[in-house]
Amino acid sequence: MNRSRYIPFERNRYFYGKLLTVRDFMSEQTYFTDKGRLLNRLLFGSGVISGLQVVAVDDKSVSVETGAALDQMGREIVVPSPVTWKLSMLDGFTNNEYAKNVYLCIAYDEKGKEPVHSVAGASGRDEEVSEHNRILESYRLFIREKPPQPSLQEYDHLIEDTSIWYEDAHVRILQTVPRYIEPSSTFDLRITIEKTIQTPHIEFEYEPDWFGVEAIEELPEGKVKFSEPTDGGQTTYSKTIRLRALPVPPAEKKMQGKVSVKAGTTRLIVGDRLLYELTHVKQSIEISEESSERRMFQAFYERSLDRSLESPSEPCVYLAKINLLQMGATYVIESVERVPFQDYVINPTMLYKILSLQERTSWQPRESASDRSPSVPIVPEIIEFPDIKEEFLAFQEEEEEPEREEQVATGIVEISIVPQEKKKWYQRRQKNFYSEEIEHGLGAGAVLITAGISEERKESEELLADLLNRNNAIYYGSKEVFSNSEYDSDYPKVSIGSVHYPKKGTFRLGVRVHQKTERTRIRVRWWAVKSFGDSVEMENRLEELVMHQREVAVAKK
Structure with missing residues (x-):
């Protein structure tokens, strides 16, 4: 991948008789490496993936543990074994007296490996020509004595706006505010002094000259002030001002708040020097x-x-900030x-589990023992005993909801079983027949939905049914169990199914x-039952009914 420019991907097309050259093989490798790095860059960003802990092993040396990272071009950086370096041996370390x-930092690097004799390159030349047979990723x-610019921090510009008040070789002053905020919500204006x-x-x-925001607490003399403590001895300080966003005007959906400064009111004093070259x-x-x-x-x-x-x-x-x-x-390492700038690449599975845990525990906040102040005694919560009169009245006023019964519908449908004429001699005779859509x-x-073969009598058939000794019955399930018995029917052997459109x-x-x-028609009696509960509840009730019927059958044996 060529820095920050996107190059359309091209891959080799192979065919018999194709002459393969170095260009073709290089193109093959470049296609896969660039595509993988593009996905790394767009999907995961840059930062530490795992490991790469930095620890001081003595006053002048640090050790970097095994681990992996992605740089700003999507390239994988892998440290396969721990390494220990003296700071003075690393590139970029000058040990100047002002740097604390x-x-x-760690960066991707490639090295040639396994030098071999190049036959093609050596032709016509006296000296031996060698090429590396492998490329070691x-x-x-190396060491950097200055932190990165805020604009170069990965994705920070989408969340916060960090501006530089002043910067030289010895002092840097930053101011940070959020990019987005809801009306009437509070946020921090943070000033960092390095x-x-x-x-x-x-x-x-x-x-300050603010619009759309206001300070929650009154500012001393109406100014934002910072003064280094006399016994500080630190190299980084942070000053936080708590602000509140004002409501959006009724006719507007949003507005732009402004955090600025009145002209001519900014002062920076370093020792006995008053500096004026400040950014507005x-x-x-x-x-x-x-x-x-x-x-x-x-x-x-x-x-x-x-x-x-x-990129x-x-x-x-940036693996570590080392204080000297x-x-x-x-010098000595203090x-x-x-990972001072929180550059991490988080695993999607790990992120999902963390978010799931937050959802499960958000409804039950817990205070750990370390969060409690030792000077404040832990007093058990006093629960008042309820008034028996109020409880009795509340019990009387409560009315039990009447149980709602299931809704049931039934009907009879006649299905024609006359097969269609075969158009070809090899076509099979039709055996499946369907009803129209039933509401x-x-x-x-x-x-x-339950259905069975119906031999129920119609009013006009009452007398005829008695003369022919026909049963007024409905057959469910397998009709074969009644074969050659007094309960048998002249209906043919059929199977009944249903399809439901919820x-x-x-x-x-x-x-x-x-x-x-x-017969030319089959009469079917259907039943439809709807429960007020959900489908899972209805299935559970049906399972309970089946189990009960089985227990009754076992008891009868």
Whole structure:
């Protein structure tokens, strides 16, 4: 992948007799590597995937554990075994007396491996020509004495707006506000001061010029102020101002809040110097009823492809911030802060499990023992005993809801079983016959359909049925159990099925004739039952009914 430019992918097309050259084989490799890196860049971003812990092994050396990372071009960086380096041996470490914080970085690197004699390259030349037979995908560790620019932080620009008030070799002052906020919600305006150990006392102040936001607490003298503690000795300080977004005007859906400064009110004092070369910071915050998360996702997906593939000129991952103490002409490692800019690549499965856990535990917040202040005693919650009179009245007022019965519908349908004429001699005789679509009248939703062969008498058939000794009966299930008995019927052997259309509130019956018959129609009685509960509840009730019938049958034996 050529930096941040998207190049259309081309792959080899093979055919018999094709002359394969180095270009073809290189194209084959480039196709797969560039496509994989493009997906890494767009789907996962950059940062540490696993491992790569940085620890100080002595006053001047650090160890990097095994792990993997992705850089800003989607390239995989793998450290297969732990390595230990002295800081003075790493590229970029100058040990200048003003630097207290340095940053350990890792970058993708390739190295040639297995040099071999090149026959084609050596023809016509006296000296021996060699080429590397393999390319080893490796890494490079180096030191940077300055942090990255805020605009280069992965995806931070979609969430926060960070501006630089002042920056030189010894001092850097940043101000951060969120990009999006809901009306009447609170947020933090954060000022970060970074300095070296040799930098003297720092003071910073300005008079704000805000629109659409307001401070929750009154500012001292109406100004945003920071003054380094006299006993500080730190290299990084953070000053937080709590703000509130104002409501959006009634006729508007959103508005742009402004966080700016009144001209001529900014002061930065470093030691006995008053600095004037400050940037005029003017930040905007979109205030809208739409959730901040939704707007962040919208901004993420509206990025152009070029913007998505942007990468710095020297892509790398910041593994650690190393704090140094000057000891005369040398230094010692004071502490190591791992992944200072929170550049991580999170596994989708892990993210899903974390979000699922938050959903399960959000309804039951728990206070851990470490969160409790030791000076505050733990007092058990006092539960008052309920008034018996109120309980009795409440019991009297409650009325039990009457149990709603199931809805039942039934009917009779006659299905023609006259087969169609065969158009070809090899066609099979029709055995399956279907009814028209039947509306059961119980409305949309799941219903239970039951059907059986009906020999029920019509009013006009009462006298004739008595003369012919016909049974007034309905046969369910297998009719074979009544064969050659006094309960047998002259109906042919058939199978009955049904198909239900829940959304339409209709169903269709079908019969399959298994033997020859002179009948031309089959009369079927159907029943439709609808429960007020859901389908799962209805199925459970049917299972209970079947189990009960089995128990009764066993008891009779």
